[in-house]
Amino acid sequence: MLTILFDGIAYGMLLFVLAVGLAVTMGLMNFINLAHGAFAMVGGYITVLLMQRLGVPFLLCLPLAFLGAALLGGVLERTLYRPMYAKPHLDQVLFSIGLTFMAVASMDYFMGSTQQIIQLPDWLRGRTEFGSGAWVLGMGHYRLFIIAVCAALTVALQYVLARTRFGSRLRASVDDQRVAAGLGINVNVVFLSTFAVGSGLAGLGGALGAEVLGLDPTFPLKFMIYFLIVVAVGGTSSITGPLLAALLLGIADVAGKYYMPKLGAFIVYSLMIVILIWRPQGLFVRKGGK
Amino acid sequence: MTQTVLQASGLVMRFGGITATNNVTLNLQKGARHALIGPNGAGKTTLINLLTGVLQPTEGRITLLGEDITQLAPHQRVQRGMVRTFQINQLFDSLTPLQTLALTVSQHQGLGLRWWQALGRNAAVSERCAQLLEQFHLTEVMDQPTRVLAYGKRRLLEIAIALACEPRVLLLDEPVAGVPAGEREELLQTVAALPADVSVLLIEHDMDLVFSFATRMTVLVNGTVLTEGDPDQIANDPEVKAVYLGHGDEARHD
Amino acid sequence: MTNATQKSLLHTSRLKPWEPVLWLLAFASPLLLSSHALIINEIAIVALFAISLDLILGYTGIVSLGHAAFFGMGAYAAALFAKHVMPDPLVGLAFGIAVSTLLGAICSLTIMRGSDLTRLMVTLGMGLILLELANRLDWLTGGADGLQGVVMGPLLGRFEFDMSGRTAAYYSLCVGLVFFVLARRLVHSPFGATLMAIRDNRLRAMAIGIPVHSRLALVYTVSAGVAGAAGALLAQTTGFASLDVFDFHRSADVMLVLVVGGVGWLYGGIVGAVVFKLMQDTLSSITPQYWTFWIGLFLVVLVLVGRERLLRPWTWFRKRGGA
Numbered sequence: 065m066l067t068i069l070f071d072g073i074a075y076g077m078l079l080f081v082l083a084v085g086l087a088v089t090m091g092l093m094n095f096i097n098l099a100h101g102a103f104a105m106v107g108g109y110i111t112v113l114l115m116q117r118l119g120v121p122f123l124l125c126l127p128l129a130f131l132g133a134a135l136l137g138g139v140l141e142r143t144l145y146r147p148m149y150a151k152p153h154l155d156q157v158l159f160s161i162g163l164t165f166m167a168v169a170s171m172d173y174f175m176g177s178t179q180q181i182i183q184l185p186d187w188l189r190g191r192t193e194f195g196s197g198a199w200v201l202g203m204g205h206y207r208l209f210i211i212a213v214c215a216a217l218t219v220a221l222q223y224v225l226a227r228t229r230f231g232s233r234l235r236a237s238v239d240d241q242r243v244a245a246g247l248g249i250n251v252n253v254v255f256l257s258t259f260a261v262g263s264g265l266a267g268l269g270g271a272l273g274a275e276v277l278g279l280d281p282t283f284p285l286k287f288m289i290y291f292l293i294v295v296a297v298g299g300t301s302s303i304t305g306p307l308l309a310a311l312l313l314g315i316a317d318v319a320g321k322y323y324m325p326k327l328g329a330f331i332v333y334s335l336m337i338v339i340l341i342w343r344p345q346g347l348f349v350r351k352g353g354k
Numbered sequence: 355m356t357q358t359v360l361q362a363s364g365l366v367m368r369f370g371g372i373t374a375t376n377n378v379t380l381n382l383q384k385g386a387r388h389a390l391i392g393p394n395g396a397g398k399t400t401l402i403n404l405l406t407g408v409l410q411p412t413e414g415r416i417t418l419l420g421e422d423i424t425q426l427a428p429h430q431r432v433q434r435g436m437v438r439t440f441q442i443n444q445l446f447d448s449l450t451p452l453q454t455l456a457l458t459v460s461q462h463q464g465l466g467l468r469w470w471q472a473l474g475r476n477a478a479v480s481e482r483c484a485q486l487l488e489q490f491h492l493t494e495v496m497d498q499p500t501r502v503l504a505y506g507k508r509r510l511l512e513i514a515i516a517l518a519c520e521p522r523v524l525l526l527d528e529p530v531a532g533v534p535a536g537e538r539e540e541l542l543q544t545v546a547a548l549p550a551d552v553s554v555l556l557i558e559h560d561m562d563l564v565f566s567f568a569t570r571m572t573v574l575v576n577g578t579v580l581t582e583g584d585p586d587q588i589a590n591d592p593e594v595k596a597v598y599l600g601h602g603d604e605a606r607h608d
Numbered sequence: 609m610t611n612a613t614q615k616s617l618l619h620t621s622r623l624k625p626w627e628p629v630l631w632l633l634a635f636a637s638p639l640l641l642s643s644h645a646l647i648i649n650e651i652a653i654v655a656l657f658a659i660s661l662d663l664i665l666g667y668t669g670i671v672s673l674g675h676a677a678f679f680g681m682g683a684y685a686a687a688l689f690a691k692h693v694m695p696d697p698l699v700g701l702a703f704g705i706a707v708s709t710l711l712g713a714i715c716s717l718t719i720m721r722g723s724d725l726t727r728l729m730v731t732l733g734m735g736l737i738l739l740e741l742a743n744r745l746d747w748l749t750g751g752a753d754g755l756q757g758v759v760m761g762p763l764l765g766r767f768e769f770d771m772s773g774r775t776a777a778y779y780s781l782c783v784g785l786v787f788f789v790l791a792r793r794l795v796h797s798p799f800g801a802t803l804m805a806i807r808d809n810r811l812r813a814m815a816i817g818i819p820v821h822s823r824l825a826l827v828y829t830v831s832a833g834v835a836g837a838a839g840a841l842l843a844q845t846t847g848f849a850s851l852d853v854f855d856f857h858r859s860a861d862v863m864l865v866l867v868v869g870g871v872g873w874l875y876g877g878i879v880g881a882v883v884f885k886l887m888q889d890t891l892s893s894i895t896p897q898y899w900t901f902w903i904g905l906f907l908v909v910l911v912l913v914g915r916e917r918l919l920r921p922w923t924w925f926r927k928r929g930g931a
Contacts, residue, residue: 096725147912153724154671155911158867161860162907169901285856289732296729329740333733340726341718406815432817444815446808448872449801456617457801458816466818469799474617484613497616519816 066201068319074207076314077214078276080307082269082287083294084221085262091300092238092258093149098160100266100291101284102167107133107267108274108283109171112180122185126213126271133267138260145259146252164284171281180279210272217265221303234258238301293336356383359553360436360523365404365414367397367577374400375411376577382523386553389568393597397577398557399441402525406438407431419522435522441531441557443512447501451492451511454500455483458518482518489547490514491540506537513544524548526556530563565589573597621796630878631785638777645773651885652780653841658865658877659784659791660834665863666872667795668827669807670719673728673859674735675835677715680853682708682836684742684749687758687849695761697769697779697844704840705833712832716825732856739854754850758843769845776845783841787834791874794830803827804872857900864907 086100107129114120114128140163148159188209194201225231236244237254245251270279277287290313298309313332320331360382367375374397382388390398403409405416407428416424423431446454456473459482460466474480487493490510495503500511509529516524530541542563548554558564564571564585571588573580575597581588588594634652638645657679664670686704694700718730742749749755762768767775794800805813806820814820843849852858861884869880887906891899 090725096728144908144912151911154665154867154871157671157673157728158863158907159911161863162904162911165860165900165904166908167904169898169904173898173901289729289736292725292729292732296726326744330737333737333740337718337730337733337737340722340730427819428814429817429819432815438815440812440815444809444812446805446812448808449804452613452616453620453801454805456613457798457805460798461802461817465798466802467799469794469797471798472618472621472793472796473798473801474614474619474621477614480614480617483617487613496613515812515816 066195066199067203068322069315070201070203071207072315072318073311074204074210074314075276075318076311077211077218078269078273079290079294079314080310081214081217082266082273083291083310084303084306085259085265086291087295087298087300087303087306088234088238089259089262090295092234093145093255095145095149096153096156096160097145098157098288098292099163099167099284100160100263101286101288102164103133103137103263103266104270104273104287105167105171105279105281105283106136107264107270108279109175109180109270110267111271111274112175112182112279115183122182122188126268129271130264130268133270134260134264136267137263138256140263141256141259146255164288168281168284175281177281180274182275182279184275206275210276213272217268218303218307225303230254230257289333293332297336297339356385358382359384359386359419360405360555361415361417362401362405363415363417365401365416366412367400367404367409368412374577375404378414378574378577378579380555380572380579382553382555383570384553385550386570387556387568388554388570388572389556389558389564390572390574391558391564392574392580395576396574398574399527400577401574402438402527402557405525406436432519435520436525437516437519437521437523438525439512439516439527439529441527443505443508445500445508445511445515448499450497450499451487451503451507451514452483452496454511454515455486455518456480458515459483459486462519486514486518489517490544504537506533506540509533509537509541510544513541517548521552524552524554526554526558528557528559530558530560630875635778635781638774638781642772642774645777647885647889649773649777649780649845651881652777652784653838653845654862654865654885655878655881656780656784656787656841657835657838657862658869658881659788659874660831660838661862661866662871662874662877663791663794663803663831663834664828665866666874666876667800667807668803668824670824670828671724671728672719672731673856673863674731674733675831675862676854676856676858677731677735677738678708678712678832678835679839679842679858679862680738680742681711681832682839683843683849683853684755684839685836686840687755687843688748690758690760690844691755695759697760697763700760700844701783701837701840704843705837708836708839709829709833712829712836713825715832716828719828720821720824731859735854735856735859739851742851742854749849749851752851754848755843756848758847758849760844760847769847773845780841780845783837787837788874788878791834795874799823861903864903867910 082104086097089095089097110129110132111122111125114125115122120128148156184206188206191202191204193203225235233244233249233254236247236249237251241251270283293313294306294310297312298306316335317332320327324331358381360380362378362380365375365378366373378401390401392398400409404411407423407426411424414424415422418431418434418436421434423434449457453473456479459479460468460473460476463479465476465479487496490513492507492510492514495507500508503511513526513529526545529545530538533541545563545567556564556567568585570582570584572582573588573594580597581591581594583591637648641648661672661675664672682704685707686700689700689703715734718734719727722730743751746752760769763775763779769775802813802818802823805816805818806823810820839853842853865880865884866877867880868883869876869878888899891902895902
């Protein structure tokens with residue numbers, strides 16, 4: 065059972081890193097970006113390509129995946145996304161679905177539709193066990209690594225948001241864009257960098273998660289709902305909300321699949337629907353937040 | 355002896371640590387021309403939201419025509435005769451004034467669920483629309499989509515919609531706000547010509563309008579009722595002057 | 609004066625001269641293009657599905673990414689009915705509509721509150737749940753293999769469903785026409801006007817006495833029933849029901865169909881269905897595997913350029929406030 069908890073936490077943290085960019089951009093730009101998963105997929109494929117074709121070590125691939133996805137995100141934000149901010153939600157949905165379709169089909173064309181295998185370095189394989197009997201805690205080393213990296217990222221994000229000038233500019237822009245602009249904050253730059261970083265994080269998450277979640281061209285569509293759950297349940301006004309939502313989702317999903325394999329995905333979807341009906345603004349939104 | 359049509363007793367509204375409405379009691383008499391004034395941020399719009407059911411009060415009761423409506427949803431209060439206008443126009447941009455009024459009148463006359471009959475089929479509805487369009491000087495623009503109308507016309511439509519609901523109690527939230535000088539007269543005339551049996555609660559900053567319109571005034575400051583009385587009393591009340599009227603702004607014009 | 613207002617109001621609901629022409633052409637097409645009867649059937653089904661979405665999306669402003677849930681429900685209900693109860697098409701159609709309407713009524717509880725995002729999520733989730741359900745209950749639905757061997761009896765006891773698809777095409781066209789006429793009445797009625805009011809400004813709709821939540825539930829339920837009818841038609845005319853009726857692609861495609869043809873216009877569903885199906889056919893024959901890329905590109909361009917500004921001659925016939 066502890067192992068399930070551990071695995072759930074690892075999964076949840078991974079989901080958080082994948083989805084946090086979406087949460088922030090949605091709170092910031094009020095833009096429903098269903099194509100977020102495509103950036104994760106790009107990060108995953110960058111890692112695969114670098115490792116398989118160029119023999120780049122795994123650890124080095126991670127920041128490169130981040131950079132690649134961030135670059136792509138930045139370019140797309142400046143060119144395609146920016147004119148979309150003012151458009152109605154329906155248009156944004158259609159736009160991001162269109163992008164997703166394009167991304168999925170392109171990956172299928174260039175990389176084929178089979179699942180990609182990532183060869184983890186030896187020191188990340190293996191497993192350590194503590195305890196005995198029902199209280200065995202089995203920690204896969206890779207999952208431990210994921211938790212460590214994601215935790216570090218979370219701390220870094222929280223620090224940036226709370227302690228740096230950029231963070232306060234970002235928070236101001238989320239709260240009220242017009243006022244922020246009126247205060248001299250360059251909202252365009254805030255948007256661009258936030259979107260880039262958010263996409264970069266998704267890419268990093270995709271690279272990290274390729275081994276655990278599987279990587280194939282349908283990745284954005286398969287996991288779209290999970291990212292959206294994290295954002296809808298966790299709210300867009302903080303990063304602790306999505307963090308808690310992601311952990312909840314991760315544990316629920318892993319536990320559900322283990323204890324009730326027949327019901328599996330139902331647990332997650334039904335839980336989401338119940339939560340959203342009960343609290344349409346999300347579970348972890350602070351009073352007065354979006 | 356005039357009867358009280360709307361009564362709010364001991365209304366309190368707390369948002370977390372902020373008390374936006376503090377033990378407000380308000381009585382609106384039948385046929386009233388009652389103005390609610392106060393500095394910005396005094397909680398006037400919050401009070402309107404409480405009365406109309408957009409917000410649920412933390413404490414207190416609201417009675418409309420003798421019925422306790424504190425638990426009722428906004429649309430139910432409208433069905434019982436309490437209608438409001440909005441400070442910022444809330445209109446149906448893709449519909450024309452005629453369509454807007456027609457749907458409001460139809461809804462009010464209980465035809466809202468009639469899905470098999472065309473909107474223009476009912477002669478009584480069309481007639482009422484013609485009356486309202488005439489009354490609010492909207493006849494010339496009745497077929498234009500609301501989004502292309504000038505601001506003054508939009509404001510007129512805002513009030514026309516409320517009247518189409520045949521209100522017993524009408525809450526006007528800053529009706530002349532933002533209306534350019536050329537179109538104010540039209541609007542002011544219309545407000546002055548409201549039916550005598552409709553009880554009106556008016557929120558306004560324009561003191562000209564308030565003093566020419568109101569027969570009774572309530573002054574709200576920081577969510578609390580400072581005082582209530584007729585215009586003369588209020589104009590000469592030293593407390594009111596200190597808080598609101600006497601800050602170098604105009605007092606009432608004779 | 610009353611005459612003027614009444615005339616103006618009735619003007620929008622008046623039958624335009626090109627409408628009967630369009631329908632005549634539609635009904636003549638299975639005869640004139642008899643080798644294409646199958647695709648005409650498909651177009652009619654997609655058009656009906658799109659019209660059902662228009663009721664909630666175009667006229668009421670509910671953005672749904674899971675409308676395929678009701679389409680699929682109608683399909684499986686009709687297929688199972690034909691297999692296990694009786695093969696009469698019309699009774700099966702009625703059953704399919706009844707089941708999807710019931711599902712719609714239940715689901716309508718979920719879409720009333722919350723922002724566009726939560727509604728998107730909830731509708732998406734519903735679609736996925738039904739997909740999972742259909743997958744798991746494979747003893748009933750045939751699982752990933754689909755429900756095969758759905759043999760339909762003759763329509764009205766006389767018209768056999770044949771290989772040419774002619775009966776199927778006329779069946780779908782007739783059902784489509786019936787629902788179109790009903791939908792047309794609905795959108796031009798006071799009820800339809802209150803839906804548009806809710807779409808344009810929910811706050812004001814509430815403030816004029818419209819019970820917004822119950823109207824939303826009502827139109828959502830009705831829309832589910834119509835979507836179910838389209839699904840039932842699909843199962844009945846193809847003799848087959850597979851899991852892809854619940855697929856996300858189907859929900860996304862029908863939204864695309866509607867957007868291409870124009871939302872809030874009823875005929876948008878029909879026009880969009882024709883354009884979409886033809887596009888799909890052409891693209892699939894050119895790039896069978898990657899046609900979704902071009903659809904995606906089309907969507908992106910469509911939205912960037914602006915749904916209204918794309919050159920579409922049929923928008924010239926649009927009157928204010930809906931056809």
